[in-house]
Amino acid sequence: AEVWKNGECLPLTAKELQLFQKLYENAGRIVTTGILCETICGEFWQGYESTLSTHIRHLREKIEENPSKPVSLVTAKGLGYRLNLKGAKS
Secondary structure, three states, X not given: OEEEEOOEEEEOOHHHHHHHHXXXXXXXXEEEHHHHHHHHHOOOOOOOHHHHHXXXXXXXXXXXXXXXXXXXXXXXXXXXXXXXXOOOOX
């Protein structure tokens, strides 16, 4: 899988794709950290929260204009993450 940003094709890793798919399926809604960890790590995900953060950071670098000020993949502090799609109501 790949994404296009500013005319450049950027490949997604398998984990980034899994995260993006889960977030896309729930676009506009908060997806909990637990659900996202389970998506990439399986049933026994406890302790993988920092791994999730790393994958989210890499995904943001590929889809956000300014990854340090995300507008598409935002953090819901203490809950999880939400994917905002252009033209979609959030």
